[in-house]
Amino acid sequence: MSLARTPDPPYFAVIFTSRRTAVDDGYGAMADRMVELASRQPGFLGVDSVRGADGLGITVSYWASEADIRAWKANSEHRLAQNAGNARWYEHFEIRIAKVERAYAGPR
Amino acid sequence: MSLARTPDPPYFAVIFTSRRTAVDDGYGAMADRMVELASRQPGFLGVDSVRGADGLGITVSYWASEADIRAWKANSEHRLAQNAGNARWYEHFEIRIAKVERAYAGPR
Numbered sequence: 001m002s003l004a005r006t007p008d009p010p011y012f013a014v015i016f017t018s019r020r021t022a023v024d025d026g027y028g029a030m031a032d033r034m035v036e037l038a039s040r041q042p043g044f045l046g047v048d049s050v051r052g053a054d055g056l057g058i059t060v061s062y063w064a065s066e067a068d069i070r071a072w073k074a075n076s077e078h079r080l081a082q083n084a085g086n087a088r089w090y091e092h093f094e095i096r097i098a099k100v101e102r103a104y105a106g107p108r
Numbered sequence: 109m110s111l112a113r114t115p116d117p118p119y120f121a122v123i124f125t126s127r128r129t130a131v132d133d134g135y136g137a138m139a140d141r142m143v144e145l146a147s148r149q150p151g152f153l154g155v156d157s158v159r160g161a162d163g164l165g166i167t168v169s170y171w172a173s174e175a176d177i178r179a180w181k182a183n184s185e186h187r188l189a190q191n192a193g194n195a196r197w198y199e200h201f202e203i204r205i206a207k208v209e210r211a212y213a214g215p216r
Contacts, residue, residue: 002127002200003125003126003127003164003200003201003202004125004202006202006204009204013121013123013204013206015121015123015168015208017111017112017156017168018111019110019111048125048164048166049166050158050159050160050164050165050166051158051160052158052159052160053161056111056156056158057158058156058157058158058166058168060123060125060166060168085214085215086214086215086216087215090214090215091215092110092111092213092214092215093111093213093214093215094111094112094114094211094212094213095211095212095213095214096114096117096121096208096210096211097208097209097210097211098121098206098207098208098209099206099207099209100123100204100205100206101205101206101207102204102205103202103203103204103205104202104203105200105201105202105203106193106194106198106200106201106203107193107194107195107198107199107200107201108194
């Protein structure tokens with residue numbers, strides 16, 4: 001997968017850092033489905049996602065507005081995934097909502 | 109490594125997404141050294157970093173202020189690493205500076 005290309009700031013980012021449990025139980029299929037579902041939400045601008053061999057993962061999704069982020073959080077299929085994540089897939093996670101103020105790309 | 113624990117917002121995040129070249133040439137040692145050096149900078153709050161098997165990496169560092177981010181960017185040893193990164197370690201990178209407005213942790 002290549003890196004997300006986003007429009008000029010300002011826009012919003014959801015920084016989701018997580019440590020997985022050892023439980024699989026459909027996790028991979030759910031993760032793929034959530035990317036597919038998010039990408040069809042209003043205001044979705046892109047996503048970058050990496051999980052390391054040690055179980056630490058970072059997913060950053062980019063959105064046009066905070067209202068778009070709230071709508072994505074409230075999506076009914078996404079809520080089922082959130083419940084499963086809380087119950088069995090994540091040992092620990094942190095979610096940060098941030099306003100991207102400037103951005104640049106390289107190498108230059 | 110465990111996830112970064114940060115104070116209550118607001119604070120700032122530098123979201124660094126990258127795709128590596130196939131060139132190693134000291135990359136791992138430099139990456140470790142930059143985390144060590146950043147962690148001694150004024151205003152450093154934490155860092156989360158993951159690189160996947162496919163060469164895609166995400167590093168998010170957290171800072172008390174934008175002035176702290178500018179000072180870290182201007183650090184002389186960090187500038188040498190930036191030059192090497194531009195010249196040989198990164199095929200493509202994106203840097204986004206964002207203000208974290210809210211945050212929460214789980215599972216709940």
